[in-house]
Each structure stands twice: as C-alpha cells, then as structure tokens.
Amino acid sequence: MITGVKLTVNCGKQSIFSYHYLSSHNTKCKMDPNIYQKLFEDGLVSQQSMDKVEQRLKNPLISVHWELKTLLYLGVLLLSTGLGILIYKNIDTIGHQAILTFIALISIGSFAWCFRKANPFARYKAISPGAVFDYVLLLGCLSMLSFLGYLQFQYEVFGTNYGLATLLPMLVLFYMAYRFDHLGVLGLAITNLGLWMGVTSDPYQLLTGNLGHINVIVTALALGLILLSAGYLSERYQFKSHFKFTYQHFGLNISFIALIAGYLIDHFPLIRLVWAVAIFVLGAILFRDAFKNKSFYFLILILLYLYAAVSIMVFPVLVNLDIVVCFMYFIISAVCMIVILTKLNKTLKDDAHL
Amino acid sequence: MLIYNKLWLDNLLIRESAEESFARGDLSAPELAAVKNSFPCGFYSPNIFVRSGLLALTCIIAAFSGGLIGLMLYELSATFCFLILGIASYFALEKTVSSHHHYRSGVDDALLWISAGFFLATFTELTEDIFRTHIMLENFAYPFFALALSFYLTLRFADMLMAVVCYFALLIFLSVAWVEIIPWGTATLPFLIIVLSAIFYFALVKMISAEKLRYYRQCTELLRIISLFTFYLAGNVYVIEQFGNEILYVENRSNHELPLPYFFWAWTIILPFVYTAYAIKKKDQQLLRAGLVLLAAAALTVKNYCHVENIEVLLVFAGIALLAIAWFLIRHLKTPKNGFTYQELGDENSLGNNRLESLIISNIPGDTPQGSNSPFGGGNFGGGGSSGNF
Numbered sequence: 117m118i119t120g121v122k123l124t125v126n127c128g129k130q131s132i133f134s135y136h137y138l139s140s141h142n143t144k145c146k147m148d149p150n151i152y153q154k155l156f157e158d159g160l161v162s163q164q165s166m167d168k169v170e171q172r173l174k175n176p177l178i179s180v181h182w183e184l185k186t187l188l189y190l191g192v193l194l195l196s197t198g199l200g201i202l203i204y205k206n207i208d209t210i211g212h213q214a215i216l217t218f219i220a221l222i223s224i225g226s227f228a229w230c231f232r233k234a235n236p237f238a239r240y241k242a243i244s245p246g247a248v249f250d251y252v253l254l255l256g257c258l259s260m261l262s263f264l265g266y267l268q269f270q271y272e273v274f275g276t277n278y279g280l281a282t283l284l285p286m287l288v289l290f291y292m293a294y295r296f297d298h299l300g301v302l303g304l305a306i307t308n309l310g311l312w313m314g315v316t317s318d319p320y321q322l323l324t325g326n327l328g329h330i331n332v333i334v335t336a337l338a339l340g341l342i343l344l345s346a347g348y349l350s351e352r353y354q355f356k357s358h359f360k361f362t363y364q365h366f367g368l369n370i371s372f373i374a375l376i377a378g379y380l381i382d383h384f385p386l387i388r389l390v391w392a393v394a395i396f397v398l399g400a401i402l403f404r405d406a407f408k409n410k411s412f413y414f415l416i417l418i419l420l421y422l423y424a425a426v427s428i429m430v431f432p433v434l435v436n437l438d439i440v441v442c443f444m445y446f447i448i449s450a451v452c453m454i455v456i457l458t459k460l461n462k463t464l465k466d467d468a469h470l
Numbered sequence: 471m472l473i474y475n476k477l478w479l480d481n482l483l484i485r486e487s488a489e490e491s492f493a494r495g496d497l498s499a500p501e502l503a504a505v506k507n508s509f510p511c512g513f514y515s516p517n518i519f520v521r522s523g524l525l526a527l528t529c530i531i532a533a534f535s536g537g538l539i540g541l542m543l544y545e546l547s548a549t550f551c552f553l554i555l556g557i558a559s560y561f562a563l564e565k566t567v568s569s570h571h572h573y574r575s576g577v578d579d580a581l582l583w584i585s586a587g588f589f590l591a592t593f594t595e596l597t598e599d600i601f602r603t604h605i606m607l608e609n610f611a612y613p614f615f616a617l618a619l620s621f622y623l624t625l626r627f628a629d630m631l632m633a634v635v636c637y638f639a640l641l642i643f644l645s646v647a648w649v650e651i652i653p654w655g656t657a658t659l660p661f662l663i664i665v666l667s668a669i670f671y672f673a674l675v676k677m678i679s680a681e682k683l684r685y686y687r688q689c690t691e692l693l694r695i696i697s698l699f700t701f702y703l704a705g706n707v708y709v710i711e712q713f714g715n716e717i718l719y720v721e722n723r724s725n726h727e728l729p730l731p732y733f734f735w736a737w738t739i740i741l742p743f744v745y746t747a748y749a750i751k752k753k754d755q756q757l758l759r760a761g762l763v764l765l766a767a768a769a770l771t772v773k774n775y776c777h778v779e780n781i782e783v784l785l786v787f788a789g790i791a792l793l794a795i796a797w798f799l800i801r802h803l804k805t806p807k808n809g810f811t812y813q814e815l816g817d818e819n820s821l822g823n824n825r826l827e828s829l830i831i832s833n834i835p836g837d838t839p840q841g842s843n844s845p846f847g848g849g850n851f852g853g854g855g856s857s858g859n860f
Contacts, residue, residue: 151487160504161497168496177806178755180799181814183762187796195789201782412519420523440541446534450527454577457523461516 185247192251212270219263226256227292234296241358242297250298257292257301261285282312299362306343306366313339315370333378340371344402361411364402368414371398372421376428395425410464416457423453471625472685473567474513479685481509513573524576532559532584549595556588567627582627589619609650613643624689633689637696641666649717656717657729663704671697691756698745698760705737708771742768753809 152169155161161169203215230253233245244250264285267273274281289305292298315336347363350356375398379391399422406414427449434442488505491497497505516524536555543551563581566572593615601608617639624633641663648662649655655662674694677683683690703709711728728734746761748754778784803812 151484152491155484155488155505158508160508161501165491165497165501169491172491172494172496176753176809178753178758178810179812179814180755180758180803180810181812183759184796184800184803184812186762187792188800191789191792191796193789194785194792198782198785198787198789202786205782412517416519416523420526440538443534443538443541447531447538450530450534454524454527454531457520457527458514458516461520 216266219259223256223259223263226252230256230296237295239355253296253298254300257289257304260288282308286312294356302359302362310339315339330381333374336370337374340367340374343367344371368402368417376425392429415460472628473626474573478511478513481511484509485511512571514571514575515573516575521576525580528577528580549592552588552592552595556585556592559585559588582623582629586619586623609646613639613646617643628686628689630688630692633693634696637693660704660710664701667697667701667704695756695760702741702764705734706771707734707738708774710734738771739768
C-alpha cells in the first residue's frame with residue numbers, strides 16, 4: 117500500500133485543508149481560502165488574481181441557472197399536458213378547425229417572433245439571442261409538426277402521398293436549423309429526413325426494430341452515409357461546421373448498425389466479405405477523422421462498434437471450436453481493448469473533448 | 471486504510487480549486503499551469519467516455535472470466551466458485567489502484583461493485599442452510615454483512631455510491647434491530663428513522679469539516695443530503711402508509727389507518743418549505759435542490775390522496791404558476807441578488823465557450839483550415855426540449 121507523504125504545509129495553526137463547512141455554505145464550490153493563501157505565499161498566484169479570488173470568496177455567488185431551467189421545463193410540461201387533456205375532453209364543443217387554427221397561430225407566431233429577434237444569418241456558429249429564443253423556435257417547430265400531423269390524421273390532406281407529408285416539414289426544419297443555428301432543430305430535421313427515406317434515425321430503435329430486410333438495411337446505410345457526408349462537407353467548406361457533431365453522431369451510429377446488420381443477414385461468404393471490408397474501411401476513415409479532431413466520444417464509439425463487429429464475426433467460428441476458447445477470446449480481446457483505450461487516452465490526454 | 475496516495479489526493483483538491491478559479495476567470499492560464507506543476511498528481515483518471523468504455527470492457531472481462539472459472543468449478547461448489555471470483559476481482563481491484571494508480575477510471579468502479587457482488591453471493595450461498603432454520607437471524611445477518619462489507623470498501627476506496635449503500639445498510643440494520651427487539655418497535659419505526667437521520671445529519675456535518683476525513687468529503691457531502699431525504703421520507707404520509715401496510719400486513723393482516731394524521735400531514739407538506747427556506751437563507755445549493763425535489767414529492771403525495779375531479783385544470787394552473795415563478799426569478803436574478811444569480815458559473819461550459827470564442831475569432835480572417843473545430847457545445851441528440859446552447 118502506498119503511504120502518502122504527510123502533508124507538512126501549515127498556515128499558522130491550521131492545515132490548509134481545514135474546511136469550515138458552515139462558513140462556506142456552497143459545498144459545491146471547492147474554493148477554500150486557506151488553499152489560496154498557501155498558493156499566494158508560494159508565489160504561484162499573483163496579487164491581482166488573489167484579490168479576485170478573495171473578492172469571490174467574500175461574496176459567494178450561487179448559480180440557480182439549472183434549477184430555474186428545470187422549473188421552466190416542468191411548467192411547460194404541466195401546461196401542455198393540462199391543455200392537451202382539456203382539448204381532448206372538449207373536442208366536441210371546440211371543433212377541429214378551431215384547434216388547428218390555434219396550433220397554426222402558435223407556430224406562425226413563434227416563427228414570426230424568431231425572425232424579428234434573430235441575428236442575421238452567419239456561416240459560422242451564431243450566438244443565440246437568448247435562452248428564450250431557442251425555446252420559442254423549438255415551440256414553433258414542434259407545433260408546426262403537430263399541425264401537419266393533425267391535418268394529415270384528421271383530413272388526410274396528403275392522402276397516401278407520405279413522401280410529400282414528410283418532405284415538407286423536413287425542408288422547413290432544415291431551413292430553420294440553418295437559419296437560426298439551432299442544434300435541437302437540426303436533430304429534428306435529421307429525424308425527419310430518416311422518416312422521409314423510410315427508416316428511423318434513432319439508433320436504439322434501429323437496433324430493436326425490424327432490420328431483417330435488405331432494402332431497409334440499404335436505405336439505412338444510405339441515410340447514414342448521407343449524414344456522414346453532410347458532416348464532412350460542413351467541416352470541409354466551413355459552413356456551419358459546428359453542425360458536424362450532430363450529423364456525425366447520427367450518421368456514425370446508423371451506418372455501423374446498418375453495416376453490421378447487412379453482414380448478419382447475408383449468407384454468401386463473398387458478399388459477407390464485402391460487408392466486413394466495408395465496416396473496417398468506414399471504421400478506419402472515421403477513426404482517422406475523430407483522431408484528428410481529438411473527439412473522444414467518436415473514438416470510443418468507433419472502437420466499440422469495431423470490437424462488436426469483430427466479435428460477431430469470430431464468435432460462430434470459436435463456438436464451433438470450443439466454448440473455452442470462446443471465453444478466452446472475450447477475456448483477451450477485452451484486455452487488449454482496455455490497453456488500446458488507455459494508450460489512446462494518454463496520447464490525446466490534454467485537449468480531448470466531446 | 472485508504473488505498474490512494476494521500477499526497478496526490480491533496481494535490482488533486484488544490485488542482486481542482488485552481489481549475490475552478492481559472493474557469494471563473496480569476497486565475498490566468500500561466501498561474502494554473504504553475505499550480506499544476508507544483509502539485510503533481512499521478513492518478514489515472516480518464517474522461518467520461520474512456521471511463522464508460524473501460525467500465526463496459528471490465529464487465530465483459532469479469533463476466534467471461536467468471537464464466538470460465540464457473541465452468542471449471544461450479545460442479546465442485548457454487549460457494550467456492552463465488553468466493554474465488556470475489557477474491558480474484560478484489561485483488562485485481564487492489565492491484566489496478568495501488569500499482570497502476572487508477573482513480574475513478576472505470577476499471578476500479580467496475581471491479582469494486584463486481585467484487586462486492588461476488589462476496590454478497592458467497593455469503594448468501596454460505597448461509598442459506600443456516601437461515602432455513604433461523605429466519606429471525608436472516609433479518610439481521612444480511613444488513614449486517616452488507617454494512618460490514620460496504621463500510622470496509624468505503625473506507626478503503628472512498629467511493630460515493632458505496633457510502634450510500636453503507637448508509638442504508640446501517641439504517642436498515644438499526645431498524646430491524648429496533649423492530650425485532652422492542653415490542654412496540656413497528657409503530658415507532660418512523661420516529662426511529664427520523665431521529666437516526668437527524669443524528670446522522672449532525673454527525674455528517676461534523677465529519678465534513680473534520681480535517682482528518684477530508685479524503686471522504688465527497689462521500690460525507692452526498693450522505694448529508696441523503697440523510698435529509700431519509701429524514702423527510704420517514705415522515706411522509708405516502709411512505710408511511712405503504713411501508714406500514716407492508717410490515718403490518720405480515721403481522722396481523724389488516725389495513726391500518728394512518729396514526730397521528732395531523733402530525734404526519736404537517737410533516738409531509740411543511741418540511742420541504744422549511745428545507746427550501748433554510749437553503750435560501752444559508753445559501754446552500756445542495757439543500758436547495760433537495761428542498762425543490764421534496765416539494766415535488768410533497769405535491770405528488772397530496773395529489774395521491776386528494777382526488778381532483780378536473781385534473782387538467784389543476785395541471786394548467788400549476789403549469790402557469792411554475793412558468794410565472796421561473797420567469798419572474800430569471801428576470802429578477804439576471805443581475806446577482808443576495809448571492810444568487812441566473813448566470814452560469816460553470817467550469818467546463820465557460821471553458822468550452824472561451825475556446826469556442828477563440829475558434830470563431832480565428833475563423834473570421836478567411837478559410838484557413840483549422841486543426842480542430844468540433845463542436846464544444848454539442849450534446850443534443852435529436853428529440854426536442856433542449857436547445858443547443860449548453
């Protein structure tokens with residue numbers, strides 16, 4: 117066991133770590149006057165910075181940002197649920213037209229407000245005019261979706277022309293996402309793109325849903341590759357390059373799941389080989405990109421997908437060989453993965469991020 | 471007792487303080503670097519992504535090693551098998567922490583819980599036959615074993631979740647003892663838990679400021695909040711009724727009325743307000759959060775007993791009220807007042823924003839290729855409800 121070297125630094129009578137709980141009420145705050153006093157005496161912190169810290173410690177400030185945001189969200193949730201039930205119970209007296217008009221008014225009103233308040237369009241990340249702005253935009257988009265859905269459900273405006281029914285909101289959503297620089301709306305737009313193409317873009321639903329047919333798999337793969345290219349192009353041409361993360365997040369998950377499903381569904385060895393090669397080629401390309409961008413989220417995701425793919429490929433062979441060999445494979449391979457991850461973490465340590 | 475290098479833990483605390491100050495703009499970057507240089511810390515604590523990856527992989531290794539050993543030894547004896555696995559994973563844990571200096575790396579998190587699970591399984595297997603004849607003993611033995619195990623592991627690894635397990639094991643053990651030993655124990659159980667929680671709370675406040683226990687401060691700070699929760703929940707009407715019925719049902723098979731209704735109803739409704747008010751007065755953020763969560767719990771409890779005919783009207787009004795309060799407070803706290811502010815003081819956020827700003831500025835001159843321009847403020851995985859600005 118390691119025995120730590122006894123801390124010998126003392127400030128007067130107290131060790132620098134004595135911590136008066138009741139005198140510093142904000143327990144989340146790790147700042148401790150004694151520590152700074154020590155840092156100052158050692159000459160690590162300048163007088164100017166020390167003054168700032170002391171000022172901060174004298175008037176501790178608590179941010180209730182997230183508490184208030186949660187309250188706001190809860191309020192919206194309760195209100196919309198209440199209104200929903202209210203409308204549901206009184207649909208006979210209100211009538212569909214009135215409700216449709218109401219929803220349309222909310223949507224149009226929100227969009228109009230956004231256009232009035234918004235900053236001019238920018239190619240790069242635009243600073244949002246305020247927290248409320250983002251919510252209003254989201255409200256406008258969601259109520260537009262409800263409006264179109266309601267219209268289709270009640271009056272079948274689009275008939276069986278589902279392509280048009282999903283294309284229209286998709287185009288509006290993409291426009292809004294780019295115009296107002298809103299990642300949440302971009303996510304909605306991507307989901308709609310998937311709907312339009314006929315596959316879900318939720319990785320979890322993809323996994324649990326019906327991936328048994330080759331057509332679905334090819335469509336999903338196409339969607340995934342389109343999204344990945346969109347992400348690549350955003351970065352390449354510096355056009356809303358911060359959207360790349362969202363594109364890549366969806367594109368990567370969908371492509372990998374589709375490719376692995378494609379491998380599993382085919383029984384001809386040669387075609388299987390093509391799928392397998394495709395998985396590794398995609399993995400290699402994305403890995404290089406993620407490594408260049410030092411994005412740990414994507415690196416881990418790619419490595420785990422590749423690991424899963426390899427395991428799926430060798431598992432049937434190993435099981436036929438011997439169950440013990442199979443177990444040994446998983447133990448040894450997981451140890452190797454841990455070593456790889458640890459090495460990767462050391463290489464990218466300093467400025468790794470999402 | 472603690473397995474970690476204490477000097478490094480101290481240095482880690484200093485580094486974290488400095489990082490927080492840097493994020494708030496009080497320290498300059500060279501100063502932060504100087505502090506980090508003077509207070510080295512050799513722990514291996516990777517970021518959250520690597521941590522979850524390592525956690526998953528460690529679980530895979532443990533599962534398949536367990537399977538392998540199980541294949542060989544299960545015929546022999548299940549108890550022996552569990553014991554071997556428990557000891558093996560515990561030694562692996564000690565090894566990764568003491569020689570590879572893992573500190574909250576995912577590997578140690580996984581091994582800690584896996585070894586605890588195997589030890590508990592060993593205990594269950596071992597005592598199964600004894601308890602078949604001594605049911606009374608069983609009620610004591612499990613909480614006691616869980617308490618001993620989690621207490622040891624908390625002392626050794628200072629893990630927050632393990633500390634929570636330890637707290638509940640202690641609470642359950644004392645409650646069982648109270649109910650089994652004292653004839654009117656069941657009826658007074660809520661008061662016992664209230665009193666115990668209060669005692670624990672004050673003990674924990676002392677422990678938080680105790681210098682000797684500074685390495686356990688994360689644990690004690692979390693437990694302080696947990697003790698406030700148990701203090702409230704022990705007197706909550708809904709909890710009492712559910713638990714009371716469960717316990718009494720076994721004894722004399724009848725539904726009991728709530729005893730002392732006024733007292734417990736007052737407790738249920740008033741205490742969350744007391745917490746919140748006290749938190750605001752003392753500027754205690756954690757207590758404030760606890761108070762707000764318990765306010766919601768109190769509202770749900772009341773809703774559970776008072777059936778309103780038109781629930782939607784209630785929802786609408788509650789929603790409007792919440793929106794109004796939130797909106798008012800957001801406006802009111804735009805500029806800091808009484809030590810509260812709506813502004814974010816966060817560490818990573820402002821760090822990310824700073825880097826983002828520099829990124830945008832560096833982008834403006836022209837289309838020169840940038841080394842790194844992934845989004846920092848990302849994290850919006852589809853769906854609605856959240857904007858992209860965090």
